[in-house]
Amino acid sequence: MTIIENENETIDAAESVDVVASEASQLHKLPRRNAVLRMSEVRAAELVDSPLAGENDQTMLVNMGPAHPSTHGVLRLMLELDGETVRRSKHVIGYLHTGMEKTAENLTYLQGPTNVTRMDYAAPFFNELAFSLTVEKLLDVEIPERATWIRMLMSEMNRISSHLLFMATNGMDLGAVSMMIYGWREREQVLRFFEMVTGLRMNHNYIRPGGVAADLPDGWRDEVLALMDMLPPRLEEYDILMTGQPIWRDRLQGVGNFTADEAIALSATGPILRSTGVPWDLRRDMPYLAYDQVEFDVVVGTYGDCFDRYAIRLNEIRESMRIVRQIVDQMPKGDYRVQDTKVTPPPRARIDESMEALIHHFKIFTEGFKVPEGEAYVAVESPRGELGCYIVSDGSSKPYRMHFRGPSFVNLQSMSHMMADSLLADGVAIISSVDPILGEVDR
Amino acid sequence: MSDETEEVAEESSEPEAEMAYGCPVSWSLDQKVIHPAAEAWKATAAALYLDGWNMCVDITAVDYLTFASNRQLPAGIAPERYEVVANFISHERRERIRARAQVSAADPVIDSLYEVFPGVDTLEREVFDMFGITFTGHPDLSRILMPETWEGHPLRKDFATGAIPVQFKGAPPAR
Numbered sequence: 001m002t003i004i005e006n007e008n009e010t011i012d013a014a015e016s017v018d019v020v021a022s023e024a025s026q027l028h029k030l031p032r033r034n035a036v037l038r039m040s041e042v043r044a045a046e047l048v049d050s051p052l053a054g055e056n057d058q059t060m061l062v063n064m065g066p067a068h069p070s071t072h073g074v075l076r077l078m079l080e081l082d083g084e085t086v087r088r089s090k091h092v093i094g095y096l097h098t099g100m101e102k103t104a105e106n107l108t109y110l111q112g113p114t115n116v117t118r119m120d121y122a123a124p125f126f127n128e129l130a131f132s133l134t135v136e137k138l139l140d141v142e143i144p145e146r147a148t149w150i151r152m153l154m155s156e157m158n159r160i161s162s163h164l165l166f167m168a169t170n171g172m173d174l175g176a177v178s179m180m181i182y183g184w185r186e187r188e189q190v191l192r193f194f195e196m197v198t199g200l201r202m203n204h205n206y207i208r209p210g211g212v213a214a215d216l217p218d219g220w221r222d223e224v225l226a227l228m229d230m231l232p233p234r235l236e237e238y239d240i241l242m243t244g245q246p247i248w249r250d251r252l253q254g255v256g257n258f259t260a261d262e263a264i265a266l267s268a269t270g271p272i273l274r275s276t277g278v279p280w281d282l283r284r285d286m287p288y289l290a291y292d293q294v295e296f297d298v299v300v301g302t303y304g305d306c307f308d309r310y311a312i313r314l315n316e317i318r319e320s321m322r323i324v325r326q327i328v329d330q331m332p333k334g335d336y337r338v339q340d341t342k343v344t345p346p347p348r349a350r351i352d353e354s355m356e357a358l359i360h361h362f363k364i365f366t367e368g369f370k371v372p373e374g375e376a377y378v379a380v381e382s383p384r385g386e387l388g389c390y391i392v393s394d395g396s397s398k399p400y401r402m403h404f405r406g407p408s409f410v411n412l413q414s415m416s417h418m419m420a421d422s423l424l425a426d427g428v429a430i431i432s433s434v435d436p437i438l439g440e441v442d443r
Numbered sequence: 444m445s446d447e448t449e450e451v452a453e454e455s456s457e458p459e460a461e462m463a464y465g466c467p468v469s470w471s472l473d474q475k476v477i478h479p480a481a482e483a484w485k486a487t488a489a490a491l492y493l494d495g496w497n498m499c500v501d502i503t504a505v506d507y508l509t510f511a512s513n514r515q516l517p518a519g520i521a522p523e524r525y526e527v528v529a530n531f532i533s534h535e536r537r538e539r540i541r542a543r544a545q546v547s548a549a550d551p552v553i554d555s556l557y558e559v560f561p562g563v564d565t566l567e568r569e570v571f572d573m574f575g576i577t578f579t580g581h582p583d584l585s586r587i588l589m590p591e592t593w594e595g596h597p598l599r600k601d602f603a604t605g606a607i608p609v610q611f612k613g614a615p616p617a618r
Contacts, residue, residue: 036564038583041591094588101573102597102604137472264498264534267562278534285537373512376472377501377530377541390528392505400510401598405501405530413565442588 035420036413037080037088044078059087066095070173070428073438075412077427084424089416093409096442104402108368109135112399114205116389119404120440121202122165125151125158126382127404127440128207130389133288134378135209138371138393141343145290146334147211152289153224153327154197154206155380156320160231161190162383163313163320166435167238170310173432174251179241186234193223210344211337224328228321235317243311252307256418256430259304268414270385270407271316272434275301275308282381294326306426306433313435316383343369368397384408384435406440464490466542467517476541478520481527484544485554485580488529492559496531496540499560502567503528504546504574508600524548525576529556529563546576555581573598 044061065076074095080088104115116131117124129151136143168183191201196217198204206213242248258268260276273280281298283291299315301308337344345364346357373395379388385407394400411434418430461468464487466477479487488499505526507514516522523545531540546553555578556563567578568587575596578584586593595602 036583040585094586094590097588099597102602106604140472265561266564267498267500267560267566269500280534285534286539374472374515375505376474377539379500386500388501388530390501390503390530392510394510394512401505403501403503405503409565409569410500410562413562 035088036416037078037090039078039090041078041092058082064427066092071431072169072436075431075436075438075441077431079424079427081424086419086422086424086427089419089427091412091415093412093438093441096438098443100443101402101404104399106398108397109209109371109399110364110368112402113208114203116402116404117203117205118439119406119443120382120384120387120408120437122437123158123162123383124203125154125207126380126387128205129155130378130380130382130387130404131391131402132207132209133380134376134389134391135371137376137378138374138391139209139343139369140372141210141338141340143211143338144335145332146215147336147338148289149327149331150212150216150336151207152291152294153216153324153331154194154212155289156323156327157190157193157224157227159320159383160317160324161187161194163317164190166313166383170432170435171242173428174248176242176248179238182234182237182241186231189227189230193220193227196220196223208337208344210340211335215336221328221331224324228325228328231317231321235314238314243314249307252305252310252429252433254303254305254307255422255426256306256309256433257304258414258418262417263304263414266413266417267410268385270381270383270411271309271312272385272411272414274299275312276304277302282379282386286379288378288380293330294323296320296323306429309433309435313383370395370397371399379405382407384437384440385411404440404443406443408434408436408438409441409443412436412441461517464494467519469515469517471515471541474539474541476543478517479542479544481544481546481553484527484542485556485559487542488531488556488559491531491540491542495535496533498532498534499529499556499563500532501528501530502556502563502570504570504576504598506574506598506600508548520545525551525574527553527570527576551576552579553577554579555584557581572596575599 047061060081062079062081063076064079065071066074076092078090078092079086100115100119104112107115112131113128116127119127164183164187168180171179171183194204195201197220198206258276260278263273263276263278277300279298279300284298296319299312299319301312341360345361350357351361371393373393375392377388377390379386387407388405390403391399392401415430415434419427463477466479466487469476469478505528506524507526508524514522525546525548527544527546529542544553553576555567557580565587567581568584570576571578571584572586572589573596
């Protein structure tokens with residue numbers, strides 16, 4: 001690698017800090033640096049109210065959202081339009097901000113998953129997983145094998161449901177309205193499985209520090225296999241309806257182009273990074289859970305356009321199904337959570353006969369368990385990219401600081417760069433292809 | 444923790460060296476953490492970039508106002524109230540590294556990494572919004588999650604959490 005060869009002489013030659021920094025800044029290839037509209041709302045309002053507005057204007061400032069149907073919730077965009085062409089843009093977020101990171105500082109580690117599961121509401125299991133893995137790292141507990149595989153099963157099913165939701169909304173944004181109904185229909189089937197296992201369709205609080213909340217119910221295998229049989233013909237229907245369709249391809253191919261250099265410079269992860277041809281998937285590259293024991297392919301694109309991002313997600317559903325089938329075959333027997341009464345509540349039956357169990361039960365639900373002092377960052381591959389959780393513990397039963405690195409939050413930065421100099425109508429396709437979940441963006 | 448003389452550690456550095464990129468190294472639960480001085484923040488990031496850490500995935504901060512103990516800092520690093528934490532990934536080596544810099548309460552300012560890693564744009568804005576730490580050299584340091592007119596920085600430990608009373612129609616009166 002040429003960069004590393006240059007490195008020593010660069011640093012030796014550069015006496016001052018700034019030379020090194022500017023050297024590095026030239027290395028990042030970000031050709032559309034001016035794509036971001038850097039303007040405060042106050043300044044924008046001044047411009048609009050200015051008596052000179054409309055005189056010699058070349059460009060126009062337009063707000064899109066936060067209530068626009070294709071902005072996936074409450075995303076707002078400030079667009080600088082030149083006719084119908086978007087020159088610069090800026091995303092304005094925060095409409096769903098509820099201070100979840102602050103809230104987490106006042107909740108015990110046992111209550112934590114209830115809070116974080118509401119961040120990325122289309123993929124709630126991943127939030128719980130990232131949180132639980134971080135807490136377990138701080139606690140240094142090893143969870144039973146079965147719990148690991150249950151977590152993997154639920155994550156992959158959740159990836160399927162999340163991508164099905166993307167199929168639905170992406171179709172709707174681009175005018176394939178029937179696709180919206182199909183996508184929701186299939187997703188609903190997956191959510192029905194979640195309801196069977198966790199009791200809830202969303203916001204499950206199922207994956208908890210120490211394992212999962214309950215064992216898989218009787219008949220889960222049949223339910224999963226029925227889903228696995230139901231989905232492939234439906235996905236083929238999607239192919240007929242969208243993938244091969246000239247209208248669909250014309251609408252997406254070559255729209256929102258993005259290069260690997262730009263994606264890396266902008267810290268993009270997930271399907272956005274992979275669409276540019278970078279084969280980076282945490283499940284394969286930094287395996288967590290038991291992903292090193294299952295076989296799957298990392299789907300990558302070539303052109304980094306909206307079509308690639310669509311196709312990657314469609315094929316990731318297929319890869320996830322492949323993983324799920326392996327999980328069904330290999331699901332180990334055993335316990336679904338650690339039997340460490342300091343971390344997980346004792347079994348219900350024990351409480352009736354053992355005073356000690358009753359005390360543990362009471363202590364865990366009133367005071368919570370204490371986590372040793374330290375800090376840790378653990379990341380998982382959510383359907384949208386790297387979902388990281390950083391927890392600082394001060395040795396008490398509540399996190400001193402909890403931070404979530406939401407993939408949508410970071411991926412949204414790419415949008416302005418994809419949108420620069422494209423048509424406003426393509427902007428909708430681009431927002432949709434980034435697939436932001438605003439609950440996670442704003443937290 | 445020298446800031447001017449950058450000594451890039453070789454890949455096969457001895458364990459007793461305890462230095463990397465001119466910064467003391469600590470291991471937090473088998474995760475590698477470097478502790479650059481606040482003045483050397485940007486230079487360290489540039490050195491990391493040139494050494495193949497090609498993506499800065501995360502920047503956040505912690506307010507250690509009410510944290511009792513010494514928080515496991517290596518020798519030579521004086522604890523300050525704020526700490527800016529950055530996470531870097533090397534796609535080539537498939538590794539992670541974390542950098543933690545101490546930022547003083549009296550003057551919460553640190554260099555922006557925007558020039559080295561443009562992807563920190565919104566992450567630094569979030570830290571500014573939530574902690575009031577200023578990143579010099581950031582192209583558009585403004586509030587991102589809170590309204591522009593908001594006063595205070597919510598994730599600081601001395602920012603009061605309060606409950607807003609909500610009145611429900613037809614609710615029985617409080618006893």
